[in-house]
Structure formats: structure tokens, C-alpha cells
Amino acid sequence: MLDTIAKNGSKPRYRSNRLIFLAADHGALSRLNDVTRIALAWASIVDDVKEGKLNIDLLQKNQAEKELKSAEDVLPRAVRECYKWLLCPVQDAPTDPKSGIEAFALNTTGGGAGAEIERICTDNELVIATWSPIHLRAELKELYWKGGQNTANAAAFFEDTLRYLYMPRLKSREVLAKAIQTGAATKDFFGTAYGQADGKFEGFALGSGSVVFDDTLLLIEPEAARVYEESNRPKAQPASTGQAVIPGPSSGPSYPSPGDTLAGGVVEPGAKPLTPGVAKAKSFFGAAEIAPATAKMRLVQIADEIVSVLASDPNANIRLIVEISAEFPAGASDGVRRAxxxxxxxxxxxxxxxE
Structure with missing residues (x-):
């Protein structure tokens, strides 16, 4: 069995952590063999009668068919009673030289075999269907955030769970995606980004809760994420001193004199000087070039942080245009064009x- 875990034929097995074995009980195996032989024998007789190879009377023919049905009814129960052990390969730590096998007894009397196997896997955490970000952080801290490395690729982490026996056996990629989504909602577990270049994280977020699990997603050690957030926080503008600035004779606004004609009429003597108002912006236009690898995340950010703010004004008329341009130097395949x-x-x- 250990050879099956390590190799797929003559090649190394890549996803060893996806294997669980159903094994027969040695004491019940002989009965299963006997029941199988009886069923095969009666099936052979019935087939020979149908093909004209064996001539028997009607009474004998009916008896053979009855015995075959009885044997076929017994066979599934015998199989269920025989295959009563669930074997799971385990490895406690990466440094363990060899993997081991844990055995779990199945209840062969009630329910279906599939439901019983699922119960054993769930009760003993052989397969994890719901995972907490606390456990995800613990795994990252133990195996990935060390030796000066403070980031881990989420997709690579999931591939490692498929491959190594000491990793948690997650039921699906969606289990990890939900754990990441939950953990990203606070600053306690990890920061997120979609790439790193020249010491800068692309799409960095800490405690935002908005995350897309793709092949570029990075999980950042929480303390390193807080330090990065603080170092990249916009600096506050200096506060005003509160002192008035008196313009000189050659600067400052010019006020209308009595008798001057304005658009609203003639300024009367003793009237207060008019302060020119600041014109309000009446339109906004924005454009952004988005990398295909982070398109989903960036479009969500633009919708949340720009479009939703613009839409908060009930008088705003908003129009969005999405432009897609793709070039294929060698020509697009028929499958891509059709899809x-x-x-x-x-x-x-x-x-x-x-074109």
C-alpha cells in the first residue's frame, strides 16, 4: 500500500494526499469468495440455458433462475460485511522518514457505504469540509512564513495539500477559498496581495475582506503586512497655523469699486466686496489599464471604491464602458473564438x- 501511495505505476505519484483505501476483513474474505463463486456458477447455468448449450426442463430452468437471484441478493451484503476497514495514509511531520497507515472500522449494518465512509472521514478529520483561518495561519506560520520569507502563494499552498501527507486534506479548493475569505476580513490572520515587484505589493489589502482566490494571490504574514501598511500610509498634510495672510499691493483679489458695472448691475457705495466663488466640477472621466491576471479583483475594487461613490449622489448620471482588446500573433484557436x-x-x- 505504501508503494501505491509513493508511485503511480512506474512514475512518482504527485497527489498522494488524495488517497484513502477501502480494505477487506481477512476473516470475512473467505465467505465473500464462496458467495461470489455460487453467484457466478448459477449465472453460468442460466446463460447456457438461454444460449441452448444446456438442455433442462422448465422446472429446472426456473429453479436455476431462482437460485441465481438469491445468490445475487446475498452478494452485496457479503461485500459490505467484508470491506469494513477504511485505511488512511498519514505523516505527522515533514521530517518523518516514512508515512504510516491509520485504520478505521466501518459500520456495516446501517445506511449506505458511501454515507458511512463520509461519516468516518468527517468525524476523524480525515477530509476537511470546513476550515478556520486560524488553522490556515498556523500551517502558513509553521511551513511557509519562515527563514525570512513572509509571503505564501495561496494556489501553491493548495497544491501542496494535494501532494504531501503531513498537510491537511481539504475536500476541495473551495474550502481553502472560504477560509481565505473569512481570514481576509480581519487584520489578525494575514494580508493579501496579487504579486510583488521591487518591494511593492500589487493590490495589497489588510482587513478588507474583498479577495479573489486566483493563481497570483499572496498571503502575507500579519505583522509584515501591518508594517508594510504603515510604511505606505499617505502622510498627513501639515495643519494650518490659523494666521491670516495680508496680500501686498500687487497681489490678491481685486474688488469692484462703487460705480463699476457687473453682470448683476451697478455696485452701490458701501457694498461689501464680492468674493469670487469656486466653480463646481460637473463631470468625471476615468480610465485604467488592467492586467488580465488581476482583472477580476481590480474591477471589483473599481466598482466598490469609485462607481459606488459616484452613485451615492442621486443626481449623478453614470455611464460605464468596458473595452477589451486582445491580440494573437499566431492567430486565435477555433475553441477560443467559439467560446x-x-x-x-x-x-x-x-x-x-x-479580425
């Missing part, structure tokens, strides 16, 4: 042309 065209049509794109 994109069908998706564009179903999404109602105004234009979706290929």
Missing part, C-alpha cells in the same frame, strides 16, 4: 468582433 463569441452573445456585449 468568447458565445459568451459575448449571452452577456449582451454591444460589440464583439474578430
Amino acid at each position: 468568447v463569441s458565445e459568451n459575448a452573445r449571452s452577456l449582451g456585449l454591444k460589440t464583439a468582433d474578430w
Whole structure:
């Protein structure tokens, strides 16, 4: 069994941590063999009668079919009673030289075999369907955030859970995605980013709760994330001293004199000087070039931090235009063209042309 865990035929097995074995009980195996032989024997007789290889009377034919049905009814129960052990490969730590096997007895009397296997896996945490960000942080701290390394790629972490026996056996990628989403909502577990270049994190966030689990997602050690956030916080503008500045004779606004004509009429003597008002902005235009790898995350950020703010004014008329441009030096494949065209049509794109 350990050879099966380590190798897939003549090649090394890549996803060893996805294997769980159902094994037979040695004491019940002989009965299963006997029941199987009886069922096969009666099936052979019935087949020979149907094909004309064996001539028997009607009474014998009915008896053979009855015995076959009885044997076939017994066979599933015998199989269930025989295969009563669930074997799970384990390795407590990366430094352990060899992996081991844990055995768990299945209840063979009630419910279906699949439901019983799932119960054993859940009760003994052989397969994890719901994971807390506390455990995710502990795994990252023990195996990834060390030796001067304060980041871990989330997709690589999931691949490692498929491969190494000492890693948690998650039921699916979605289990990790939910743990990341929960942990990203606070500053206690990790920061997130979508790449790192020249000491800068792209799409850095700490405690935002908005995260997209893709191949570029980085999980940052919380203390390192707080230090980075503090070092990149915008500096506060110096406060005003409160002292008035008196303009000189050649500077400052010019006030209308009595008798001057303005758009509203003639300024009367003794009237207060008019302060020119600041014109309000009446339109906004923004454009951004977005990398395809982070498109989903960036579009969500733009919608949350810009579009929603603009829409907070009930008098605002907002119009969004999404422009997509893709070039294929060697030509786009038929599969890509067909999929994109069908998706564009179903999404109602105004234009979706290929050249």
C-alpha cells in the first residue's frame, strides 16, 4: 500500500494526499469468495440455458433462475460485511522518514457505504469540509512564513495539500477559498496581495475582506503586512497655523469699486466686496489599464471604491464602458473564438468582433 501511495505505476505519484483505501476483513474474505463463486456458477447455468448449450426442463430452468437471484441478493451484503476497514495514509511531520497507515472500522449494518465512509472521514478529520483561518495561519506560520520569507502563494499552498501527507486534506479548493475569505476580513490572520515587484505589493489589502482566490494571490504574514501598511500610509498634510495672510499691493483679489458695472448691475457705495466663488466640477472621466491576471479583483475594487461613490449622489448620471482588446500573433484557436463569441452573445456585449 505504501508503494501505491509513493508511485503511480512506474512514475512518482504527485497527489498522494488524495488517497484513502477501502480494505477487506481477512476473516470475512473467505465467505465473500464462496458467495461470489455460487453467484457466478448459477449465472453460468442460466446463460447456457438461454444460449441452448444446456438442455433442462422448465422446472429446472426456473429453479436455476431462482437460485441465481438469491445468490445475487446475498452478494452485496457479503461485500459490505467484508470491506469494513477504511485505511488512511498519514505523516505527522515533514521530517518523518516514512508515512504510516491509520485504520478505521466501518459500520456495516446501517445506511449506505458511501454515507458511512463520509461519516468516518468527517468525524476523524480525515477530509476537511470546513476550515478556520486560524488553522490556515498556523500551517502558513509553521511551513511557509519562515527563514525570512513572509509571503505564501495561496494556489501553491493548495497544491501542496494535494501532494504531501503531513498537510491537511481539504475536500476541495473551495474550502481553502472560504477560509481565505473569512481570514481576509480581519487584520489578525494575514494580508493579501496579487504579486510583488521591487518591494511593492500589487493590490495589497489588510482587513478588507474583498479577495479573489486566483493563481497570483499572496498571503502575507500579519505583522509584515501591518508594517508594510504603515510604511505606505499617505502622510498627513501639515495643519494650518490659523494666521491670516495680508496680500501686498500687487497681489490678491481685486474688488469692484462703487460705480463699476457687473453682470448683476451697478455696485452701490458701501457694498461689501464680492468674493469670487469656486466653480463646481460637473463631470468625471476615468480610465485604467488592467492586467488580465488581476482583472477580476481590480474591477471589483473599481466598482466598490469609485462607481459606488459616484452613485451615492442621486443626481449623478453614470455611464460605464468596458473595452477589451486582445491580440494573437499566431492567430486565435477555433475553441477560443467559439467560446468568447458565445459568451459575448449571452452577456449582451454591444460589440464583439474578430479580425
